[in-house]
């Protein structure tokens with residue numbers, strides 16, 4: 001019997017969407033206001049889902065307090081109130097789109113979880129824009 005447990009967390013971060021291989025005009029055409037040289041911020045909402053068997057002793061797939069602590073350690077402590085382009089190693093060269101942020105978060109969480117757990121990440125960049133990554 002497989003069950004999915006979910007935890008939602010929240011972080012605020014600044015970013016700029018930009019491709020250094022392109023001209024300023026081309027960047028502006030593709031990324032619009034998200035290419036603002038002085039950056040802009042989002043209130044990101046992150047939902048992490050773990051799917052796996054229910055442990056008959058605890059009744060848990062995974063302790064949600066432990067999942068919250070893991071997200072704090074791997075994501076919030078790293079990205080909350082940061083400029084993703086300037087303050088983080090990973091987005092110095094990788095464009096911090098919602099897609100890329102979701103994939104990086106998935107990659108940071110995956111090594112901490114058992115092989116019997118399927119991991120998926122949903123990242124809301126705005127109320128209406130969100131992405132999903134299932135690995």
Ligand SMILES: Nc1nc2c(c(=O)[nH]1)N=C([C@H](O)[C@H](O)COP(=O)(O)OP(=O)(O)OP(=O)(O)O)CN2
Pocket residue numbers: 017034096097098099125126127128129
């Ligand atoms: N595929 C992607 N498209 C866009 C991304 C992205 O990460 N992946 N990012 C952006 C901008 O960073 C930002 O998300 C756009 O914000 P905005 O246009 O303000 O979006 P809203 O939902 O708040 O505004 P609407 O009123 O619904 O337009 C752009 N594209």
Ligand SMILES: [Zn+2]
Pocket residue numbers: 015034040041042
């Ligand atoms: Zn943005």
